Amino acid sequence: MGVLKKKKVKVIKIDLEKCNGCRACEVICSSFHAVPKYGSNNPARSRIRLIRDPLKDIFLPVYAGEYTAAQCMGRDKYIIQGKEYGECDFCRASCPSRDAFKEPDSGLPLKCDMCEDDPPQEEPLCVQWCLNKALIYEEREEEVEEEVRPDEVEAGLKSLVDKYGLGKVVDTVVRLSSKG
């Protein structure tokens, strides 16, 4: 059992009607999270993805959530006001079934961090760059039980272990460290 603690809950409200499909959110997210910061840019590394199918009038920004090792047993299909969305469109998971929310080179999972920064940003970067206000940031306080969460390196390693097996990952780490 964890302890009860006050926690700031960050919320991004997404207004699909206002999205104009510009992908500025993807651009600035990938730029902000680059190393060095803003040193490169690549929407394929973004933690927000725009599902964009203009001829169906589908414009759906989706945020990267947790990594998952296995894909769903079944799929859901949403039809909203006659528009049929793709089977995985609303899902936030970095999952083996698709390329979204994975680093394009290593395949490591990506997750939205609501833009942690030091000093803190007033709003997540994607919200700042969405001048059309399709993305609106809100904060509220909640009492929650503290839980221990795996850090990013751990989540990343776990995904590699799932993909290649523990032995191969250990071998590679040993080989890399012996190269210095």
Added chain:
Amino acid sequence: MRYAETGYNLEVDLSRGNIERVETDPRLTELHIGGLGTNAKILWDRVPPEVEPFSPDNLLIFGAGLLCGTPAVGANRTIVSTFSPQTLLMAYSMMGGFFAPELKHAGYDKVIIRGRSPDLVYLWINNDRVEIRDAGHLRGKGSLETAEIIRQELNEPNAQVAAIGLAGENRVYYASIEHGRSSASRGGIGAVMGDKRLKAIAVRGTKDVNIARPARFIELCNEVLKYIQFRQENPVKGVPPILAVLGSPQEMAIHDEEWHTNNFAWGNARYRRKDFWTREVEEKWKEVQSKAVERLISCYNCPLKCGGIISHPQLKRYMMKCYSKLTYTMAAMSDLEFGFKIAGLAQEYGVDGYSTPQVMAFALELYEAGILTDRDLAGMPSDTEGRFFWLLERIVRREGIGDVLANGTYWAARQIGRGAEAYAHNTIKKHEQLPLKLGMLNPIYFLMYSTGEKINITQIEGQFPQAPFATRELREEFVKDWFQVPDERFKQYVLDWEPRGERSIPYYPTIEATCEIVDWQEKMHYIDDATGICAGVSSFHLKPPYHIHNLPDIISAAAGIDLDREGLSLAARRNRTLIRAINVRRGLRRKDERPPENHWKKRFPELEARLLDEYYKFKGFNKEGIPTRESLLELGLDYVGEDLLRRGILTDGKSDPAGEAPAEAGKK
């Protein structure tokens, strides 16, 4: 490491099916910035003037602007360059959308197409994997349709596709290359793509684009964003609605069309209808537009909403931008509903939204005049709208009279003869112009129309008001926060410019001021065309967020090249002069540089001649409009001077004009 650019071009030879990834010379970036500039350099080096547009030796270059794929707001232009079957000169059309950034992320700055494929093919660029694929199943398919099929068969919803429609396959001289809601449509570059038997290019890229000085660069980008917001909240007063706010004209959002409908000419660029716009029309059009436009949409990384998703009960959804909602409407003397209907079909066929309606209105005028007869137009319906649809079908298939009309008004008139030439009255350098017929000569516009190398007024105007403000108060208010000017004296030109009296057109702005104003406007376009920044957030506008004071800094922070205002201005001039030289080598001379005779009712031949003389001098051209050896030397284009000398186009070190060159050379 290369910054902002990838440092690689993709060379594709369709005749031999050969694909190569070639590293580029970073010095060329310093000299030409990129985009249009480096495209022009390649065309100068590799396509001699004897090469006809429809020759396997002609190149078709898709160049991403230098800043495309970086976070620079609105940097998304693909600059497509080749030689035009219509003008026989260099054609460079730009398309927005998502293609250029995707190409950069795939690891290339340009795709350079040469040769001609034996069969219809498309190119699939997926990072390092590039294939030429059979497109037999795409023959005759619409441009948007083609993109959909390709994305599906590749199972790559994120692939960006640029495709031609039937018009391009059939080498219609004003065929476009379509990419979603964007298109590269002027100058018939879609016909060249069709001639190469290249149906489409699909690209997907997941690599990084690097920034040289990240902190500084992002700070500048944020300033641009902030100013865009400010500008949209504070429209310029005293100008028509589409010029008051930023954006590649906000035609999808704005319904007030008083300015276009009252000032632009209807039919075959003939009639002004100064009292067309009434309350009744306004209400009707507003309703039609709000029903048709389902959502406003943007290009890559741009907050403005210049495009619209159009849905109409009788049509498949399509995307529209800018002024095309009115070009068909006005050419057919019809209404907005018709405009929305025919534009969608025209886009699937892939034809230019400016030239096409004019060609059709031209044909109907010839019919009324008895020059085209029932025999030529057998089967044509009796109503104008029906006729437009009928003609469109003939043109894109080059069927019957369509085969002649597919060559544009200039060439069609010469083929038809019997006095048809007089009806092809609205071209410059053989290319259809905006349907504008005005009263008094405007010296600024005279020079821009005459000398613009893009041969399209919207690609040279901007920055400076199109007409004097009505009152002193408006003028004063306008110049108050006009920090974009390269020099304070431009403010004085605006303050002194009056609608009537001594300081009005055609003698004010003075010749000297006119040269400076035109040069400034043109320069900003050349910079955009090299960086890939959309003119709609930049050079096309009054008080844009990008200007000569921040652009050098933005480019150097992104690309890591040393650049100040002078350096950037010099690069822009170098690009502009190189394109002039390319065209001069193909026969362009002073005699080709004039607006349509009837563009203005009141003309001033002497003043016009002096304007040209002075402007040529200002630009470093001789009296024939040919860059002088001195100016070429100054720009580091010595090799161009030597070539022109060898060809006898320049005769000595001085500014001696060469004799008449065969302007129509290369035409079968």
